[in-house]
Amino acid sequence: MIEVVYVIRHAFRTNWSVNPQTGEYTSASKTPTGIPTDPPLASYGVEQAKELAEYLCSVQPPIDRIYSSPFYRCLQTLLPTTERLFAEGRAGGKIRVDRGVGEFFGLAPFQHPEPPTLAVLNSHFPNLDPLHAATHIPHSRGEKILELHDRVEKALTTIITCLDSDAEKPRSVLICTHAATMIAIGRALTGNMPEDPDEDDFQCYTASLSRFERKKGDDAKVIGNWNCVLNSETSYLSGGAERGW
Template identity: 30%
Template sequence: MVLKSICIVRHGSREKYGDVKVTEKKTFKDPINWRGPNGPDDQLTDIGRQQARELADYLSSSHPEISAVYTSRHYRCLETVKPYAEMCEREGKAINFRLEMGLSEWQRIDRKQARVPSIKQLRDYIPRLDAERQSHCDPLGHENPEEFYARNAHFLANLIQSLDNDPNGPEAVLLCTSASNIAWIARVLTGGCPENPTKHDFDIPAIGFYKFVRREVVPVEIDLEKRTPLGYLQVNWQNGVAIGGKWDITHRADCTFLSSGTIMLWVPSDIPESLPPYEALQMPKPSLPNFFDMGERNAEKAIAATIYTETEATITATAVEVPAE
């Protein structure tokens, strides 16, 4: 079955920024080394969760051709696709939901990364999510813009080739990821690589929906011997050469189905003007807790506090019952 279309959606409005630009539509700068109560693996806002529910309705009614979903491991992306997974479960739709490390956020050296959720954490959250299947690509180190292009090209080449070669593979897939990934994926799919990576060629709002339709099919060829310094496959895609043929954009940052409209807009010019160089294969393992870790810790603290309170109450009650001498 040849892959015919790739749909891409950004996660919903997230707590890191709040429901920014609900009335304003200007862009915002990504705060470097941002720290907060949820660290880098934060959850959606109430509006973001409403957006996720509206996305599920939209996908079900307007894009029934989608039969596979690939999501980033970040909680904000998992939370975005969860209503759609639950809707498919209720309606008996045979759609595969898969974890894909290749859709992880840009591994910039100026960012901190949370630990990858465990298989148990993922299964408890989205039972239908296939978290054991090997990803098409894994982040290999600190990525400058060129290596970030290489990672997305590596992921797309493997994804398209594997689905083209699968006789039971889907004709249309949905990818859920972060803003910069969408801009880079869009450039790779269309074969357009601006000289300046901060060129404003794509708008990426919260739940901004993109659809790329394949109008010319060319077999994907992968040379396993040619790799970048970090180890990603060197895939030919620049100067108008797209991966697997030609792709037309039929939906571009569509937010018409959202009651919130266009919010939390990100554009490539929001990238810091000067990024430190990457350090090949020297990215430390993520040490910050993910959202599930934090939830489990809070639950443990709550249980401990309850036990302490009950013990204290028992001791107090016992002391009251002791007769005075």
Template identity: 30%
Template sequence: MTLKTIYIARHGYRSNWLPTPPAHPAPPTGVNSDVPLAAHGVDQAKELAHYLISIDNQPQMIVSSPLYRCLQTSEPAADLLELPIYIDRGLSEWYKPDRDIIPEPATYDILNNFFAGKLKREWPNSVVPSLKGETEEDIFQRCKTFWPIFVQELEERFPEVETVLLVTHAATKIALGMTLLKFDNVRESLDEDGTVIRSGSCSLDKYEILEDDLGEDENGEETVLPFDQRQWKLTMNGNTEFLSAGEEMHWDFKSGFEAGSDDDIKARRKKQLEQQGVETNGDKKDGIDDKDEYEHVYVSLDVHNRNYRERHTVPNQTTLQHSGLETDKPLIKIADNVYEGTWKKSLGTELAFANETTNSKSKEGEQDAANTERVYRVTDSIDLNPIQPM
């Protein structure tokens, strides 16, 4: 038999994508940057698993990066499909050479403490990434080297397997796809329209071998061209239709940062603030000045209180942070507590009374600050459920 279908998934939503510490749990393995998934990422992994079990061409084998978040993403699918998880360092994260620390993944024995009974030891690493870091050209070459070694090992040891699921990281997912499709680098477009491989959290790609590469010998046995001569087509690009929140945290090499790194997250948030016209580092976005008008939008936040006999209030001085208000499940941090939100329409009538300062000109031509009170009707609310620390 021949490997005919390859699924490649990116891990789910990372815990360090949540608002600032102390919301970020420490790496369970003790390895630098080996962060776990956020609760939202665990939910995404479950949604991916249910999608995979609902389709006809299901994976017969799961191979994962050794990093914790990828194993967490693999676990629900492995449970539903009743498959073990194999580990291959060739699927590891991309770390740039100028990084302060180039982490080395945890060993099988350490990982087995967290995923007991789920992992299979008997799989060699197809490629081991350099512990000095990798350039874009290096990760492209790593993935190009990975494929023939991996496929030969799989077809020799598991000749019955025709469909495999690889769980990896954004940069590696892209580089694997670009080398499989025989492009020359990770930044090329797939077509004249500028299409790129989509790499949102928990997104899924599907590659299928061209039928022209398959045949039969005189005895009716299936034949296939050597791997380096096989042609593949991308039939599913960054699919997230099975995720309740759709595509989130897409990344590609044009970002300039490592995918999901602190620098990447800071750049995303800065860009989001600039798009909203908010000052960053003391600078204002071009074209925005003090005279520009802003739209004030009010929503109510409903925080669950398990003890209904006690009054539950949030002090006025409490710090509030938010992420993903444009999504179905925004993340809200109130003081040191992190919540996952669900939008809903407010019941009854809720009003917000806001004192706003306006500038009015006196008869003497001086600018006087005048306070006016406006009343806003609140039509939407966000139901907040606490995210348990991992």
């Protein structure tokens, strides 16, 4: 069964903006997928991803499976890590793209841009799992914070239950996601949901790593059955903790 969940936030990205009246999104620079809310990493973020990879490739237990948000910046953050791990025959050889751990957009009277499809992402990133299909999709007009938490709980339950029954018996999984989603993952896994959703509890610095270890006993339980032993670790980054949310 899965014993450890590693969670990372994507590295430092370029920016976009939205007109809250019209719902028109614009990007500070051309995006690789043509979607304004899908910017690449900034050059600084590319360097962060390399530093993160050095750390991830040496964690114990080693990474056995990898899931990612479908946005370009997450897969770009993973690239230095997956190039090395997959070349060494580790981490399952594929990334499972899953919208259940994707970006959080607040409620709006307009539709938010959809993330790129797997077909589009395949033109930029190798080794995406064509057989994996997400089952928990954010609403196109955004979510309330509690709806984000509900979506994340369902996605984690599906992901971990699937891995627990994997015939190859993986011990660990790495999830690459975004700021608000990273916080929600910490709350879901530990079961520590504050009365005030704005409470400062789980951190989410760029290119940071959180680590959750499964409690002994009720192995079948997913939500609320994990201890947080690293909360947005950044010691391996030359710039340290940056851009908390």
